[in-house]
Amino acid sequence: MLKLFLPEVASAHAEQIDQLMGWMHWLMLVLFIGWSLLFAYVLIRFRRRRNPTADYRGLQSHASNWVEGAVAVAEVILLAAFSIPLYSARVDDLPSKDEALEVRIVAEQFAWNIHYPGADGVFGRTDPSLVDAETNPLGRDGSDPAGDDDVTTVNQLHLEVDRPVLIHLSTKDVIHSFNIPEMRVKQDAVPGMNIPVWFVPTKTSADLTAGRQGERSGGFEIACTQLCGMGHYRMRGFVTVHSTDDFKAWMAEQEEALSTSEEDDFWG
Numbered sequence: 001m002l003k004l005f006l007p008e009v010a011s012a013h014a015e016q017i018d019q020l021m022g023w024m025h026w027l028m029l030v031l032f033i034g035w036s037l038l039f040a041y042v043l044i045r046f047r048r049r050r051n052p053t054a055d056y057r058g059l060q061s062h063a064s065n066w067v068e069g070a071v072a073v074a075e076v077i078l079l080a081a082f083s084i085p086l087y088s089a090r091v092d093d094l095p096s097k098d099e100a101l102e103v104r105i106v107a108e109q110f111a112w113n114i115h116y117p118g119a120d121g122v123f124g125r126t127d128p129s130l131v132d133a134e135t136n137p138l139g140r141d142g143s144d145p146a147g148d149d150d151v152t153t154v155n156q157l158h159l160e161v162d163r164p165v166l167i168h169l170s171t172k173d174v175i176h177s178f179n180i181p182e183m184r185v186k187q188d189a190v191p192g193m194n195i196p197v198w199f200v201p202t203k204t205s206a207d208l209t210a211g212r213q214g215e216r217s218g219g220f221e222i223a224c225t226q227l228c229g230m231g232h233y234r235m236r237g238f239v240t241v242h243s244t245d246d247f248k249a250w251m252a253e254q255e256e257a258l259s260t261s262e263e264d265d266f267w268g
């Protein structure tokens with residue numbers, strides 16, 4: 001039932017997040033009904049007509065203690081059995097650098113700067129003092145050879161299906177928040193911090209859009225989910241999840257473009 005209101009599931013851990021959300025909502029529903037019944041009961045049972053004077057003895061039964069205890073136990077189970085393990089897998093159990101596709105994402109007002117390490121798997125050096133809003137949004141250091149094969153994009157995140165992606169998330173200015181709803185990924189980008197975010201996409205963009213039509217025909221999108229300034233509404237990125245071969249082809253295309261545009265390239 002809950003599924004009706006949720007985006008499609010497109011990452012390996014998404015189902016677990018939905019389950020936890022489901023259990024939390026069921027608990028809240030039970031609490032809501034319980035409190036509502038108690039409220040109605042108290043309104044009727046202690047109405048003024050039947051109780052002209054105040055009762056100074058108060059409640060004698062201990063039933064409410066048991067109910068409170070049961071709710072606390074349910075909450076501890078949700079926290080200890082579901083929440084904490086799930087959270088710890090997200091923040092602590094990072095995929096190894098060998099298997100994962102590593103990407104740096106640097107948020108700014110109002111765009112996502114995306115940085116791939118290229119064939120050598122090593123990010124070229126970057127330095128905040130080299131940042132230029134027009135020509136060098138990532139502050140890349142052209143003198144570092146490790147950066148020669150680095151691929152960068154703005155607002156276009158390309159991923160490979162069934163391969164873990166390890167994002168190093170940071171921001172140049174204010175707090176932004178990186179969200180891909182179908183991946184059940186949402187992480188604040190906090191000034192001064194480099195925050196790892198990882199997930200395994202399980203659906204390609206083609207899989208996702210296969211059944212979609214009309215207004216809902218779009219693919220995966222990155223939304224900034226932290227009000228970050230006047231242009232917040234347009235801080236939107238696009239995610240393409242490729243099959244393994246298509247991803248290799250895309251990356252090769254980017255590398256190719258790098259080597260042929262050497263002359264007018266900032267890094268050439």
Ligand SMILES: [Cu+2]
Binds near residue numbers: 107109175176224225
């Ligand atoms: Cu933002």
